[in-house]
Amino acid sequence: MSQFLQPTILLLREGTDTSQGRAQIVSNINAVQAVADVVKSTLGPRGMDKMIQTGPKVTISNDGATILNLLEVVHPAARVLVDIAKSQDDEVGDGTTSTTLLAAELLKEAKPFIEEGIHPQIVIQGYRKALELALEKLEGFSINIAKDSAQDKRDTLLKCAQTALNSKLLANTKHFFSELVVSAVEKLDPNILDRDLIGIKNVTGGSVTDSFLVDGVAFKKTFSYAGFEQQPKRFENPKICLLNLELELKSEKENAEIRIEKPEEYQSIVDAEWALIYEKLEIIVKAGAQIVLSKLPIGDLATQYFADRNIFCAGRVAQEDLLRVQKATGGQVQTTVNGLNPETFGTCGLFEEVQVGAERYNLFKNCPQSRTATIVLRGGAEQFIQEAERSLNDAIMIVRRCFKANKIVAGGGAIELEISRFLRHYARSVTGKTQYIVNSYAKALEVIPRTIAENAGLNSIEIMNKLRQKHAQGDEEGRWYGVDINGASGVCDTHSSFVWEPTLVKRNALCSATEAACAILSIDETVKNPKSDQDTKMKPKGQPGRPPMGMRR
Structure with a gap:
């Protein structure tokens, strides 16, 4: 059998x-x-x-x-x-x-x-x-709606934004925010309509109708050192220098290895470090920059140096904010100060640092190549503002798609x-x-x-x-x-x-x-294939499924 x-x-x-x-x-x-x-x-x-x-x-x-x-x-x-x-x-x-x-x-x-x-x-x-x-x-x-007049098309975009906001937390103020959304999208390059170039900044406090649109870029005041208070906070038609460069004394120490044989040589090394940082700062000043923004830190020495010469500076600027400043002002981000000239600088009609709620904000307004906009969103509770931001994002996406598709139902x-x-x-x-x-x-x-x-x-x-x-x-x-x-x-x-x-x-x-x-x-x-505990323990890091040396058969 x-x-x-x-x-x-x-x-x-x-x-x-x-x-x-x-x-x-x-x-x-x-x-x-x-x-x-x-x-x-x-x-x-x-x-x-x-x-x-x-x-x-x-x-x-x-x-x-x-x-x-x-x-x-x-x-x-x-x-x-x-x-x-x-x-x-x-x-x-x-x-x-x-x-x-x-x-x-x-x-x-x-x-x-x-x-x-x-x-x-x-x-x-x-x-x-x-x-x-x-x-x-x-x-x-x-x-x-492609053949509609500019005003009729704008009215259609407003209605689409209001429809998107109807089911959101901002439904009661949809007319106010639909105007902000359409105005923000209109600032973008019509051939690209890059969503990342519309910034939304949340500021707790005040009424939701205290929200406003900045024709350009706005971002929260970055971390600053002593001497920042002495810098001017308002410029008209400034020259804006954009950097991806660290302006700190310690950076020179960390980026070099030097061996000395005599204690007297240490002072010459310190003097060389100071000379390097001062050389960079002097080049920036001679180039005519009035506002200096950097993605990397700007230290206390550089902050005081710029303050003594009536120059505004901000370090540790977020990547997305620096990109939007570049698009709006026409400047070019530099990774070195060598070859710095006015052609690489951006400009805007007005720069000012203002108080918004409990925060300080840097505003770049009336930019000549304004392909970006920023909505400063106000509100009471943090959860309310976060939901309002999600609602505005939906409305912005709808208006962008309507711009491109030109068809509605x-x-x-x-x-x-x-x-x-x-x-x-x-x-x-x-x-x-x-x-x-x-x-x-x-x-x-x-x-x-x-x-x-x-x-x-x-x-x-x-x-x-x-x-x-x-x-x-x-x-x-x-x-x-x-x-x-x-x-x-x-x-x-x-x-x-x-x-x-x-x-x-x-x-x-x-x-x-x-x-x-x-x-x-x-x-x-x-x-559903459950993983064996024994097999999981046997797997060495970086080599999944392969037993470690000494345990192979």
Whole structure:
């Protein structure tokens, strides 16, 4: 009988946890749904905030990417939602919660198909076909603003910024901050629109409406030595010298090795060190610099030297601030003082050091090559200012994308309902399982307006019935109807109400959510291979998996 027994074949390490089949897909869908339920209540203008405590730090936010990142999700399938939220935030800056909810809803709609035995690849194929049709229709519904006048286009950008701020902490002051955001983006090079050239500086204290925009660069006063108080704090049309050079006496000692044979020679070494630092300082002064900024430290000797000659200096300037000063003033960062001349200097209309709250700030205003701007953000609590900064970042990203794309659609769930109506109509023209899957995709799109209505305290069933009726008319007027959180009826023409969003945000959200749903549906097995404690101890540093000498077999 032994010749008929099959030998045991062990492919995986003993203790390895494996899950596979239909139950694995359903388990992944349930995990994704649990994560989406956490951020669901944050969607829309009346969305709620989440307080997340990580050690001593407390974060209050309703930004989907921020919340998911702080949750530290460990489930491998649910981590996909975190990744798509981050990609949405990096790409367009807004719509992270919508993307997360849409992906979870697509999986929720696919769950009955999986449980009934339909192969996941058929669902994936149907979803991708629905996405292709949705993107095609989205482009057809988009409104091109490229041919609008400069003033009309600016008004559109203001409306898009206000729509982005509607669901944020700054919703009550959206008109004030939308003006700051659009003005800041307008300072950038229109061909590049580099986000890093818009600085946001947080200053605790005062009202949020005390925030202001600096047409140029502003940064907090850096660490300074004695003698700084004697330096002038205001210049008109100054010559600005930008350095990546340390102006400290100790640097000469640390960068050289000198051997002496007689004690008398030590004094000559000290004199040489002083001569070197004074030579550098003298070259800077003779070149005509009035403001000296350096990424590296400027010591007490140099600080007093510049103060005696009415020159302002600041050392340890942050890299991003120095880069923005370079862009705004037209200066060039030098790594040596040799060859220093006025052509390498930058300039600005006005430099001054002012008191902002409890901090001192250096302001460079009216720069000739102003391709940068700084928003000085005020507020009471630190958590409030941090959330306000995240809100402004979303609005800035939206305005940048609108600058480039020049296409907008109506928000408030209007475009999702219109695409949903189109997909339902298309589903009637096909047969088989594809009809049900495309219908499910159309139904999943309704999660956006439904959730907006629920979070605003409205009757979501009544609102959805009204919106379906409006969109079913199929005319130009009913196309843009979405959720109205302020009106008595609960629905309105969101295009006429100036609730606008860039088309790029919706396109990226649809693509990311569908790709995430298809990726999770295609996973039918999860293998968890625990690391052995013995193997972990045996691994020497720098050589993972290789036993140390003396322990090899």
